[in-house]
Amino acid sequence: MNINSNRQADSEVVQVEPPRDPIEQQILAAGNLSEAQVEAIRGFQRRKGLTFGEAAITLGLVRRDSLFLALSKRYNYPVLSFGSDERRISRELVVGYQPFSANAESFRSVRSGLATGALSQGKNAFAVIGPHPGVGATYFAANLALSFAQMAVPTLLVEANLRKPRLASLFGVDAKTEGLVEALTRGDSKPPLAIDVVPGLSLLVAGATAPHPQELLSSKEFLNLSQSAQRNYGVVIYDTPAALDSADAYVVASRVGSAIVVARRHRTKVKDIKTVAHALEGFQCEIAGTVLCRS
Numbered sequence: 001m002n003i004n005s006n007r008q009a010d011s012e013v014v015q016v017e018p019p020r021d022p023i024e025q026q027i028l029a030a031g032n033l034s035e036a037q038v039e040a041i042r043g044f045q046r047r048k049g050l051t052f053g054e055a056a057i058t059l060g061l062v063r064r065d066s067l068f069l070a071l072s073k074r075y076n077y078p079v080l081s082f083g084s085d086e087r088r089i090s091r092e093l094v095v096g097y098q099p100f101s102a103n104a105e106s107f108r109s110v111r112s113g114l115a116t117g118a119l120s121q122g123k124n125a126f127a128v129i130g131p132h133p134g135v136g137a138t139y140f141a142a143n144l145a146l147s148f149a150q151m152a153v154p155t156l157l158v159e160a161n162l163r164k165p166r167l168a169s170l171f172g173v174d175a176k177t178e179g180l181v182e183a184l185t186r187g188d189s190k191p192p193l194a195i196d197v198v199p200g201l202s203l204l205v206a207g208a209t210a211p212h213p214q215e216l217l218s219s220k221e222f223l224n225l226s227q228s229a230q231r232n233y234g235v236v237i238y239d240t241p242a243a244l245d246s247a248d249a250y251v252v253a254s255r256v257g258s259a260i261v262v263a264r265r266h267r268t269k270v271k272d273i274k275t276v277a278h279a280l281e282g283f284q285c286e287i288a289g290t291v292l293c294r295s
Contacts, residue, residue: 024052078199088172095143107147118288125236127253131272135264136293141239149200153234158204160252161241162213165206171197179207184221217251254283261290
């Protein structure tokens with residue numbers, strides 16, 4: 001047996017460099033760092049035990065939103081950029097602009113609660129309802145919908161507030177875009193959706209001004225549309241007008257079958273929440289949860 005027969009081969013083994021962090025690859029691919037800056041980041045990374053991205057941000061060589069974009073590209077995780085997206089999409093979408101903030105985490109907590117609760121029971125559509133204007137129902141509906149899209153769940157956000165719609169402006173959609181009103185008036189089987197306003201999230205805006213919102217929402221066309229949406233999407237979120245100002249929200253909730261009640265700290269009275277909850281029971285709509293906005 002020739003013991004030395006493999007020694008030459010062993011000496012010629014090439015050391016393979018460990019694969020780089022995929023986030024590092026995305027940042028480097030942007031081409032915004034010099035060789036000296038890259039080496040400075042790697043040295044700081046080794047000394048502090050950080051990831052490449054964390055080290056780059058700490059040194060001020062990479063902006064946090066640039067790192068978010070790198071994460072988005074690598075993991076198909078929709079985030080928004082303060083540079084390009086904010087010219088079109090409102091900063092109120094904190095789940096997109098600040099995905100690691102405490103506010104964004106609160107939306108993910110609600111999302112988790114729904115996923116293990118109502119969604120696990122086969123209920124995938126929710127009417128978001130506030131007793132009065134200004135409690136944050138639209139803000140909540142938009143961010144909750146985006147949080148589901150970030151979980152790679154095909155999500156549809158419907159503007160069922162036909163009295164004072166706001167979702168089009170939040171997502172930078174032309175206010176003249178056709179939407180729910182036109183779909184219900186014409187009886188369209190395929191409503192005019194804004195597909196992927198953010199990856200994974202589609203939007204059905206209000207459309208034209210409705211002279212009789214409640215009649216449209218009470219129609220068989222709206223019932224058919226809502227049933228179709230529930231079949232075709234993983235999650236459907238409906239924004240609604242203030243429940244104590246009109247019966248529109250209750251009509252939507254009765255079609256959808258499940259509601260999330262939104263209240264605001266120091267502004268919403270307990271008796272108003274009880275009034276809304278009692279009315280929802282009368283419309284045979286389950287309450288998936290109640291959310292308190294603190295600011």
